[in-house]
Amino acid sequence: MSILDDFTKDALQKMQKAHTYRSLRRMESPESSHVKVLGADGTTRELLQLASNSYLDLADVRELKEAMARAVVEWGTGSGGARLTTGNKAPHEDLEKEIAEFKGEESALLFDTGYMANVGTISALCGKEDIIFSDELNHASIIDGIRLSKAKCYVYRHGDMGHLESCIRNAENSGGRPLGERLIGNSPVRGLIVTDAVFSMDGDLAKLPDLLQISEEHSLLLMTDEAHATGVVGKTGRGLAEHFGCRGADVTVGTLSKAVAAEGGFVAGARQLTEFLKNKARSFIFSTSMSPAVAQGARNAIRFIEEHPERVQRLRDNVQFFCKALQQAGLSIPSTESAIVPIPVGDEAKALEVADSLLNVGLLIPAIRYPTVPKGKARLRASLMASHTFDELAFAAKSIAKALRGK
Numbered sequence: 199m200s201i202l203d204d205f206t207k208d209a210l211q212k213m214q215k216a217h218t219y220r221s222l223r224r225m226e227s228p229e230s231s232h233v234k235v236l237g238a239d240g241t242t243r244e245l246l247q248l249a250s251n252s253y254l255d256l257a258d259v260r261e262l263k264e265a266m267a268r269a270v271v272e273w274g275t276g277s278g279g280a281r282l283t284t285g286n287k288a289p290h291e292d293l294e295k296e297i298a299e300f301k302g303e304e305s306a307l308l309f310d311t312g313y314m315a316n317v318g319t320i321s322a323l324c325g326k327e328d329i330i331f332s333d334e335l336n337h338a339s340i341i342d343g344i345r346l347s348k349a350k351c352y353v354y355r356h357g358d359m360g361h362l363e364s365c366i367r368n369a370e371n372s373g374g375r376p377l378g379e380r381l382i383g384n385s386p387v388r389g390l391i392v393t394d395a396v397f398s399m400d401g402d403l404a405k406l407p408d409l410l411q412i413s414e415e416h417s418l419l420l421m422t423d424e425a426h427a428t429g430v431v432g433k434t435g436r437g438l439a440e441h442f443g444c445r446g447a448d449v450t451v452g453t454l455s456k457a458v459a460a461e462g463g464f465v466a467g468a469r470q471l472t473e474f475l476k477n478k479a480r481s482f483i484f485s486t487s488m489s490p491a492v493a494q495g496a497r498n499a500i501r502f503i504e505e506h507p508e509r510v511q512r513l514r515d516n517v518q519f520f521c522k523a524l525q526q527a528g529l530s531i532p533s534t535e536s537a538i539v540p541i542p543v544g545d546e547a548k549a550l551e552v553a554d555s556l557l558n559v560g561l562l563i564p565a566i567r568y569p570t571v572p573k574g575k576a577r578l579r580a581s582l583m584a585s586h587t588f589d590e591l592a593f594a595a596k597s598i599a600k601a602l603r604g605k
């Protein structure tokens with residue numbers, strides 16, 4: 199056996215033992231609330247899906263699909279280069295304008311994915327002399343961006359503003375003066391607070407007004423990642439700032455792959471910020487731009503969201519209805535302002551068992567377990583769509599409660 203064989207076999211066996219081994223599920227239909235899934239026995243089953251990030255269910259909408267197909271015919275299949283070489287096509291710039299308008303910001307910059315937006319932005323803004331304050335439940339792409347930046351990182355307890363402030367004071371004390379006033383050579387040390395806007399595994403919101411106040415008080419930059427907020431949070435789906443009725447963070451990252459149902463990531467903020475990132479963010483500079491047809495598709499979808507605020511409202515109604523139905527079935531579920539409803543289980547094996555039994559009644563609701571969430575904090579993670587019916591959600595709530603009781 200080779201070193202690689204030994205190493206991978208050992209690692210796989212360990213994961214199997216710990217019930218953390220994962221495999222891919224093959225879907226035989228487009229993303230929507232009803233999906234066809236290939237089972238282990240080789241047959242295809244139709245399932246009601248409460249597992250998608252496509253919260254507004256826009257991936258399979260006829261007018262959007264047809265418009266994207268026309269964009270392929272007009273713009274071709276691929277972009278052929280990075281944005282700074284030959285890959286800057288009109289649809290990329292038009293989409294950036296659309297995003298900036300939608301977010302109420304001066305400017306926006308596209309990345310190929312939200313992951314790349316986080317990694318590129320954080321590592322461009324911060325270097326090894328700088329200091330980052332990061333919520334302990336931040337997304338992996340934020341964590342990887344921090345690692346890449348080599349900045350010193352303080353991880354504050356989830357959503358705990360008191361702990362964040364004490365981390366900031368520690369950082370200030372260890373350097374003898376406020377971060378914004380401390381100099382390395384001629385440039386001030388930058389401090390950055392970074393947080394998910396909607397936390398992917400818990401569905402709760404970052405406290406934007408508090409974070410704005412703290413960041414202003416201590417002369418820190420504030421960055422929010424609106425991956426699960428865009429198209430979902432706020433009356434018309436414009437995100438945290440709309441929800442709280444305040445200004446946005448200095449740097450707002452988002453994705454076009456979730457509610458927008460296309461692909462790509464973005465940063466929205468001041469024009470100077472996006473100009474800086476164009477020149478400094480390596481994941482922007484050194485990667486081929488997204489297909490222009492995808493950019494056109496994302497732009498159409500954002501317009502669709504603007505023209506159909508009732509779809510955002512319907513999603514919110516669904517979340518309320520579903521949480522109430524779970525509570526009425528005896529589960530203690532906190533209500534949420536996002537489309538993510540976590541249902542605590544605890545044990546990894548039990549979570550898998552419950553998810554399996556839900557599959558048997560036609561429900562796709564994934565078990566989330568270590569390493570996505572801490573050990574012993576396994577859960578079912580239901581995510582809702584605007585297109586779910588109340589009947590479907592009532593059935594799902596009843597089935598979940600029954601499966602958790604093990605009967």
Ligand SMILES: *Cc1c(COP(=O)(O)O)cnc(C)c1O
Nearest residue numbers: 311312313337398425453455462
């Ligand atoms: C999904 C997600 C990302 C990554 O976005 P992609 O476009 O899928 O790469 C980044 N941050 C958060 C919080 C996410 O949930």
